[in-house]
Amino acid sequence: MGALRPWARYGLLAVAHLLALGLGATVLQALEGPPALRLQANLRAELATFQAEFGACLPAGALEELLGTALVAQAHGVSSLGNGSEARNWDLPSALLFTASLLTTTGYGHMAPLSAGGKAFCVAYAALGLPASLALVAALRHCLVPLLSRPGAWVATCWQLTPPRAALLQAVALGLLVVGVFVLLPALVLWDVQGNCSLLEAIYFCFSSLSTIGLGDLLPGHGSGLHPVLYHLCQFALLGYLLLGLLAMLLTVETFSELPQVRAMVKFFGSSGPVNAEDEGAILGQDELALSNMPPSAAAPAQAPAC
Amino acid sequence: MGALRPWARYGLLAVAHLLALGLGATVLQALEGPPALRLQANLRAELATFQAEFGACLPAGALEELLGTALVAQAHGVSSLGNGSEARNWDLPSALLFTASLLTTTGYGHMAPLSAGGKAFCVAYAALGLPASLALVAALRHCLVPLLSRPGAWVATCWQLTPPRAALLQAVALGLLVVGVFVLLPALVLWDVQGNCSLLEAIYFCFSSLSTIGLGDLLPGHGSGLHPVLYHLCQFALLGYLLLGLLAMLLTVETFSELPQVRAMVKFFGSSGPVNAEDEGAILGQDELALSNMPPSAAAPAQAPAC
Numbered sequence: 001m002g003a004l005r006p007w008a009r010y011g012l013l014a015v016a017h018l019l020a021l022g023l024g025a026t027v028l029q030a031l032e033g034p035p036a037l038r039l040q041a042n043l044r045a046e047l048a049t050f051q052a053e054f055g056a057c058l059p060a061g062a063l064e065e066l067l068g069t070a071l072v073a074q075a076h077g078v079s080s081l082g083n084g085s086e087a088r089n090w091d092l093p094s095a096l097l098f099t100a101s102l103l104t105t106t107g108y109g110h111m112a113p114l115s116a117g118g119k120a121f122c123v124a125y126a127a128l129g130l131p132a133s134l135a136l137v138a139a140l141r142h143c144l145v146p147l148l149s150r151p152g153a154w155v156a157t158c159w160q161l162t163p164p165r166a167a168l169l170q171a172v173a174l175g176l177l178v179v180g181v182f183v184l185l186p187a188l189v190l191w192d193v194q195g196n197c198s199l200l201e202a203i204y205f206c207f208s209s210l211s212t213i214g215l216g217d218l219l220p221g222h223g224s225g226l227h228p229v230l231y232h233l234c235q236f237a238l239l240g241y242l243l244l245g246l247l248a249m250l251l252t253v254e255t256f257s258e259l260p261q262v263r264a265m266v267k268f269f270g271s272s273g274p275v276n277a278e279d280e281g282a283i284l285g286q287d288e289l290a291l292s293n294m295p296p297s298a299a300a301p302a303q304a305p306a307c
Numbered sequence: 308m309g310a311l312r313p314w315a316r317y318g319l320l321a322v323a324h325l326l327a328l329g330l331g332a333t334v335l336q337a338l339e340g341p342p343a344l345r346l347q348a349n350l351r352a353e354l355a356t357f358q359a360e361f362g363a364c365l366p367a368g369a370l371e372e373l374l375g376t377a378l379v380a381q382a383h384g385v386s387s388l389g390n391g392s393e394a395r396n397w398d399l400p401s402a403l404l405f406t407a408s409l410l411t412t413t414g415y416g417h418m419a420p421l422s423a424g425g426k427a428f429c430v431a432y433a434a435l436g437l438p439a440s441l442a443l444v445a446a447l448r449h450c451l452v453p454l455l456s457r458p459g460a461w462v463a464t465c466w467q468l469t470p471p472r473a474a475l476l477q478a479v480a481l482g483l484l485v486v487g488v489f490v491l492l493p494a495l496v497l498w499d500v501q502g503n504c505s506l507l508e509a510i511y512f513c514f515s516s517l518s519t520i521g522l523g524d525l526l527p528g529h530g531s532g533l534h535p536v537l538y539h540l541c542q543f544a545l546l547g548y549l550l551l552g553l554l555a556m557l558l559t560v561e562t563f564s565e566l567p568q569v570r571a572m573v574k575f576f577g578s579s580g581p582v583n584a585e586d587e588g589a590i591l592g593q594d595e596l597a598l599s600n601m602p603p604s605a606a607a608p609a610q611a612p613a614c
Contacts, residue, residue, distance in 0.1 A: 010450060017443055021410065024432050025402035028420070031428055033397040035421040040385045040396070043376055050373050057364035066357050067377055069350055074378050075524055078347045089347070090340040095332035103328065105519045109416045112524035113335070114342040119511040121338055125331050126518055134560070136324055138573045143317060204426040211433055212412045212519065217382055217419035253441070266445045 077111035093235040100239050103129045104246050106214035137250055144251055145258075148174060164260045171255045178252045182245040183207055194220055209238075210245045384418035400542040407546050410436045411553050413516060415523035444557055451558055452565075455481060471567045478562045485559045489552040490514055501527055516545075517552045 051063070073079075077089055094111060101108050102122060113119045152170030156163055187202035194202070197218065205218045220234055256262055358370070380386075384396055401418060408415050409429060420426045459477030463470055494509035501509070504525065512525045527541055563569055 010447065013443055013446060017440070020436060020439070021403060021406050024406035024409070024428075024436070025399060027428060027432075028405060028425060029397045029399060029402040031422055031425040032402075032420050035425070036383065036385055036396040039380050039383065039421060043380045043385065046373055046376055050369065054361070054364050054369070057361050062357065062361070066353055067374070069353055070374055071377065071381050073346050073350045074381060076343070076346065078343055078350065089343040090336045092332060092336060095336040095339075096328060098335060099328050099331035102331070102520055105412065105521075107414065107515065107520035107522045109521070109523040112522050113339050114346060115338055116505070116507055118335060118338040118342070119507055121331075121334060123511055123514045125334075126514070126520060129327060129331070130518060131560075131563075132327070133324070134564070135569070135573055136320055138564070139320060140317065142573070143313065198423070200423055200426055204430055207430045207433070208414065211437060213409055213414035213433060214412075214416070214521070215414045215419050216416040216523070253438075256438070257441070257445070262442070266442055266449070 075112070076114050091232075093232045093239075097235050097239050097242075099125070100242055101214060102126050103133050104212055104242055105130070106209055106212045106242065108214045108216035108219060110216050110219050137247065140247065141251065141254055145254055148251065148255060167259055168261060171252075171259055174255055175252050178248045182210060182241075182248050186241060186245075190220055206245075209242055210249050212246065382419070383421050398539075400539045400546075404542050404546050404549075406432070407549055408521060409433050410440050411519055411549055412437070413519045413521035413549065415521045415526060417523045417526050444554065447554065448558065448561055452561055455558065455562060474566055475568060478559075478566055481562055482559050485555045489517060489548075489555050493548060493552075497527055513552075516549055517556050519553065 047063075051058075089111065098111050100106075102125065113122055149167075149170065151173075152166045155161065155169060156166035159166075161169065183203060183206045187199060187206045190202040190205065191197065191199045197205075201218055205220070208215050220238060354370075358365075396418065405418050407413075409432065420429055456474075456477070458480075459473045462468065462476060463473035466473075468476065490510065490513045494506060494513045497509040497512065498504065498506045504512075508525055512527070515522050527545060
């Protein structure tokens with residue numbers, strides 16, 4: 001890989017990325033194609049049966065029109081089922097959860113703005129709020145990442161590990177801790193509390209929230225006809241989970257990205273300009289520098305940057 | 308602000324963030340509450356009318372059951388309307404778009420896995436693919452950000468601007484270029500091509516995609532009964548847009564985060580440990596260091612880090 005010119009390396013990386021996308025797509029196609037077709041067939045059969053049994057009394061298109069309205073309404077989070085005992089759509093807890101899903105870029109989509117004003121406000125709010133959130137996380141990072149590196153320093157001295165190994169061990173421990181506390185534990189709680197979802201679905205939901213993918217196909221408490229107070233408690237719990245869990249996730253990602261091993265790997269693929277103290281310092285902060293004394297990567301040949 | 312202890316500053320920042328969340332929620336509640344209630348009322352009225360007119364022939368609950376099935380199917384992207392001429396759900400272009408929405412964390416949610424195997428695969432795929440994507444972006448950043456800083460260096464010499472001003476001008480110009488090319492231009496194209504959406508909705512969609520919020524309430528071409536070939540072209544266009552647009556967005560965010568002005572602001576709120584060359588280098592890369600010679604921020608008093 002070191003012998004290839006930089007543009008060839010990037011090209012290879014990009015192609016590998018696209019191949020990975022394709023591979024994932026093919027696997028999902030194989031896993032999901034049949035269930036989706038079955039669901040579609042069931043739905044069509046139900047529609048056909050319905051039409052056959054009751055079509056005589058229904059004018060042509062009346063049922064489709066009704067279905068269409070109900071589906072459009074659901075796309076914006078308005079439920080057509082239930083007797084209204086569920087909390088209203090844009091009450092404060094739901095709206096808070098929605099704005100949090102905007103600013104964390106999770107974007108569940110179980111609720112979405114209907115009005116032009118609402119859409120315009122969402123764009124403006126996110127355009128201002130996202131940079132502010134990033135700045136907040138950067139500020140918190142300055143404070144928390146050095147705190148997190150202290151256990152590593154202690155372990156390094158106690159067990160006499162080399163600084164890079166101590167950093168790796170610490171990052172892995174932090175990663176496991178965050179996964180345990182912010183994915184597995186909440187998934188177990190959710191699985192226990194919410195009767196109709198499996199442990200896998202609970203883990204799937206927690207992971208999809210914390211990675212900010214936020215598919216939104218499963219939302220705890222949503223549509224389950226809970227008492228409004230309980231439902232609001234669920235929403236506030238989810239809100240807190242989203243904010244704290246994402247902070248934890250971001251700190252973990254930061255910790256991993258500052259590992260000398262990861263830096264070396266990125267450098268290996270990356271620009272091969274002269275490596276010097278400022279470049280090394282480009283990711284390592286003050287405390288991490290104390291931990292990791294690995295010399296500038298020997299893997300990156302000294303060429304002028306030519307991309 | 309400088310007189311406050313670090314923990315008080317962070318507390319203030321966190322409170323400000325929560326207040327901003329609350330403010331957004333209140334505004335959206337005011338904007339969206341009434342339209343959602345109206346939609347719900349319309350839907351209930353339609354249901355009631357339907358029941359009144361045809362309820363005699365329908366057994367109790369038959370309609371609700373049918374609606375329930377249709378809504379659940381839609382939540383997973385299976386459409387109950389249309390005569391099947393629309394491309395099948397998990398065909399390759401749709402699956403590609405789905406995996407791209409996973410790896411970019413956009414997560415539209417217009418399609419979602421039904422089977423347990425599919426959900427487990429999504430978790431594993433994203434857990435491996437997201438770090439790989441981040442590493443790819445880090446590698447590309449090494450190459451592209453220095454390239455992007457060259458115009459700034461040229462402008463600095465030609466117009467004899469101070470390096471921080473040249474960096475700011477360059478960042479703003481890059482931001483405007485990216486917004487123009489990746490938000491406004493695609494929105495105009497989408498508005499022109501897709502008959503049933505306004506320019507605001509097109510901008511809203513482009514912004515929601517590039518910010519990775521991905522609410523998924525509007526998806527170009529989806530459900531519009533296009534010819535399958537055209538629909539696939541739409542999907543590939545969206546795929547390319549997502550990947551390139553996000554890369555452009557990330558590079559812009561990176562460029563802004565490396566501005567001395569932004570660094571100073573984050574430092575002002577952030578940890579007030581001793582500032583030195585490694586810390587300065589923590590964000591400035593090699594080429595940016597040449598552009599911005601601002602001394603370590605005087606705003607951060609020299610205290611031992613105490614959070």
